Amino acid sequence: HEEASVAQASNGNEENVPQRHSSNQEATNPNVRGLRPSLSDRAAQSLARIPPSPSPRRRQSGFFPSDSPAIRPTSSLGRNRPATSAGFHPPLPASRQTSPSKTKRPPNPSASVAARKPTNTANRATVFQSSHQKDIAMVPTSADAISKSTLRSSAALRETIANAKAARRAAQKYDGDDIAKPVKVGQSFDFPKIDFEDGIYVKPLHKRIASAKSDGKLDISGMRLKVFPQEVLNMDSMTDGPAWYESVDLIRLNVADNELEDLGWDRSDQSAEDADKSSPTDVFAALQILDLHGNNLRTLPSMLPNLENLTVLNLSRNRLKDLTRDILNNISKIASLRILDLSYNQFSGPFPSLAGCHSLEDLNIHSNAFTSLRDELSSCTKLRTLDASTNKLSRLPHLDLPNLVNLNLSSNQIAFDDLMAPETALPKLTTLDISRSRIDHLPPLSSKFPDLATLIAFDNRIATLEVDHVRGLEILDLKGNDLHSLPAELSLMGLKKLLVSGNPMRAPRREILEGSTERLMEWLKGRLPAGVGADNETF
Numbered sequence: 001h002e003e004a005s006v007a008q009a010s011n012g013n014e015e016n017v018p019q020r021h022s023s024n025q026e027a028t029n030p031n032v033r034g035l036r037p038s039l040s041d042r043a044a045q046s047l048a049r050i051p052p053s054p055s056p057r058r059r060q061s062g063f064f065p066s067d068s069p070a071i072r073p074t075s076s077l078g079r080n081r082p083a084t085s086a087g088f089h090p091p092l093p094a095s096r097q098t099s100p101s102k103t104k105r106p107p108n109p110s111a112s113v114a115a116r117k118p119t120n121t122a123n124r125a126t127v128f129q130s131s132h133q134k135d136i137a138m139v140p141t142s143a144d145a146i147s148k149s150t151l152r153s154s155a156a157l158r159e160t161i162a163n164a165k166a167a168r169r170a171a172q173k174y175d176g177d178d179i180a181k182p183v184k185v186g187q188s189f190d191f192p193k194i195d196f197e198d199g200i201y202v203k204p205l206h207k208r209i210a211s212a213k214s215d216g217k218l219d220i221s222g223m224r225l226k227v228f229p230q231e232v233l234n235m236d237s238m239t240d241g242p243a244w245y246e247s248v249d250l251i252r253l254n255v256a257d258n259e260l261e262d263l264g265w266d267r268s269d270q271s272a273e274d275a276d277k278s279s280p281t282d283v284f285a286a287l288q289i290l291d292l293h294g295n296n297l298r299t300l301p302s303m304l305p306n307l308e309n310l311t312v313l314n315l316s317r318n319r320l321k322d323l324t325r326d327i328l329n330n331i332s333k334i335a336s337l338r339i340l341d342l343s344y345n346q347f348s349g350p351f352p353s354l355a356g357c358h359s360l361e362d363l364n365i366h367s368n369a370f371t372s373l374r375d376e377l378s379s380c381t382k383l384r385t386l387d388a389s390t391n392k393l394s395r396l397p398h399l400d401l402p403n404l405v406n407l408n409l410s411s412n413q414i415a416f417d418d419l420m421a422p423e424t425a426l427p428k429l430t431t432l433d434i435s436r437s438r439i440d441h442l443p444p445l446s447s448k449f450p451d452l453a454t455l456i457a458f459d460n461r462i463a464t465l466e467v468d469h470v471r472g473l474e475i476l477d478l479k480g481n482d483l484h485s486l487p488a489e490l491s492l493m494g495l496k497k498l499l500v501s502g503n504p505m506r507a508p509r510r511e512i513l514e515g516s517t518e519r520l521m522e523w524l525k526g527r528l529p530a531g532v533g534a535d536n537e538t539f
Contacts, residue, residue, distance in 0.1 A: 205231060210241030216251040221291070225258040228265070233283055249286035256314070257294040265301035281306045293317050293341070299326065305333035312339045316364070321346030332356045343367050343387070355379045366390055366408075373397050388412070389433070398423035408433040410456070416441075420448055427451070435459055435477070446471045457481070458499070467493065478503070491524035 037045075205220065209231055212218035218232065231238065232253075241247070265280040281303055284290075289312040297318040304310075313331070320327060320342070328347075331340065332354045340357070343366035353376035354360060360380045364387045373388065375397040383401050390411040396418040404426050409419075410433045418424075420443050429449045433456040440461040445452055446469065455470065458479040467489045470476055476495060480502040490498065498521070501514045508523045 205229060206238070206240050209235050209238060212250060213238075213241040213247040216248040216286075217254075218250055218252070219254040221254045221256040221258065221294075223258060225255070225260055228255070228260060228263050233265075233280055235283065250284060251286055251309075252289040253284070253287060254289075254291045255295070256291050260292075260295040261298055263292075263297070263301050265303055285309070288312065290314070300330065302326075302330060304330050307334065309336055310334055311336055311359075313337060314339075314341045315345070316341045316343040318345055321348065328352045328354075335359065338362065340364070350374060351377075353377075353379075358382070361385070363387070373399075377401075396424075400425045402427060404429055406431045410435040410437060412437055416443060424448075430454065432456070442466070442469045444469045446473075458502075465490075486524065488524045488527040488529075491521045491528065495521070 205223070208218060208220060213235065220229070220232070235250075236247070280301070284307055286309055287307055288309050290307075290310060291312075291314045293314045293316040295318050297315070297320060300315070300320070304313075313334070328342075329352060331337070332352065333356045335356055336359055337357050338359050339362040340354075340360060341362075341364045343364045345368055347365070348369035348371070350372045351365065351370045351374060353374055354363075355376045357380055359382060361382050362385045363380070363383060364385075366387050367390045370388070370391045370393060372393060372395055377383075377397065378400040381401065382403055384403050385406040386401075386404060387406075387408040389408045393409070393412040393414055396409075396414055398421055400423070402425070405428055407426070407429060414434075414437055416434070416437075416439055426449060428451055430451050431454040432445070432449070432452060435456050435458045438461060439457065440463065442455075442457065442462060442465065444466075445455065450472070453473060454475040455473055456475075456477045458477050458481070460481050462478060462481040462483065465478070465483060465487065467487050471493060473493070474495065475497045477497075477499045479499050483500060483503040484505055485507075486500060486505070495517065498517050500520075503513075505513065508520070512519055512523050
């Protein structure tokens with residue numbers, strides 16, 4: 001009090017003298033600091049006496065709960081004022097001291113000072129209680145609420161485990177025939193039910209059958225079927241799709257890329273209830289295209305000859321073997337068949353007669369083990385394409401096929417003389433493939449096959465080439481043979497494509513041999529004798 005009275009009574013220069021004396025006194029005697037609290041301490045003590053009144057406009061903080069023993073952050077004044085070793089702060093300079101008139105003003109709770117937290121630990125709960133009432137109300141902090149929530153989650157978990165155990169016990173009780181039945185999981189699991197019958201996903205199968213009843217095209221390929229679905233055989237009695245008077249007959253069936261070993265169309269073990277249902281012959285009576293490639297078929301149904309409208313039959317990439325009497329003889333009875341694909345199977349022995357296939361136009365027996373073809377093949381007078389490549393053929397019959405256009409005999413051991421026999425008549429042959437057949441010379445093909453335009457004879461042993469033997473060709477493939485030279489007269493033949501790479505020739509250069517046909521023809525023209533080809537004469 002004496003220092004305050006002296007500071008008020010003194011003027012200008014005399015006002016700072018007691019202040020410096022006070023500072024020195026406080027620095028020498030630490031107990032003096034405790035007699036006079038700082039402005040921030042007095043403001044905090046005043047705020048602690050005010051009852052809590054939260055402001056609705058300010059965002060409530062949820063960092064410190066009401067009962068948290070958090071330490072109040074240091075105020076800005078305290079951070080800027082260095083403390084002594086005794087733990088008290090020296091007085092502020094005169095320029096930063098607050099006048100007594102300002103200290104007597106009542107504090108405003110909404111001011112920025114109100115956000116400061118008191119240093120007194122006993123008043124922390126009071127200060128932070130108002131700022132966290134809303135956050136604390138949203139969290140169930142009572143012991144009863146927490147225990148009820150825990151009990152509910154624990155009960156649900158126990159129920160889930162019990163249902164799973166019950167489902168596993170029920171699955172173990174099934175016999176061998178009932179293993180495929182779906183296991184019903186407890187109701188607490190909201191899983192969609194997947195209907196499987198004999199390894200078939202029923203839902204998309206029914207959709208495809210319903211669509212086939214409208215357009216007559218059924219595609220069940222790539223479904224990993226191990227058994228042919230009975231739903232297809234009973235599609236007329238299905239309620240899905242259009243009405244019976246709006247349905248159309250099935251004309252196209254694609255069962256490719258599955259795992260079928262037997263179609264099961266010949267089974268006669270029908271019960272009395274199934275006696276009135278349609279038979280495969282009735283369901284497939286109008287069938288025109290049947291695609292069964294990419295399965296594991298070892299046999300075919302004997303009712304195939306009853307499909308009087310079947311025109312395309314694809315049996316490639318199966319396991320059909322050594323059952324020519326039962327399989328191919330039945331196929332030969334299909335008079336309407338136009339396209340037959342038996343490639344990539346395990347057939348062996350002589351190829352059987354297809355005398356009954358009068359309408360056959362395309363026959364593919366590629367990649368089998370047939371040893372010979374029969375003369376009865378000439379009865380297929382409409383045949384246009386015959387692919388017998390990659391077999392074990394050692395001889396050819398006397399073929400008389402007036403409409404044959406494409407003939408592929410590559411990768412066999414055929415003597416070329418059989419093809420050049422006088423009894424062989426192929427007047428319309430335009431493409432001949434005799435590659436990889438160990439042929440050492442080319443006979444005069446132009447006289448035997450006047451319409452021949454493409455000759456493929458790569459990977460053979462041909463050492464010489466006569467121009468007269470290949471006259472009239474447009475495409476000549478002689479890659480990988482034993483040719484040491486080319487006749488220059490080839491440039492006058494009008495060849496559109498000439499392939500001779502892979503031969504032991506020293507001339508022309510490699511880039512010319514492997515380049516374009518036009519560049520090779522220019523090189524051959526440069527080697528013509530003088531006067532030959534001056535008038536662009538073509539042989």
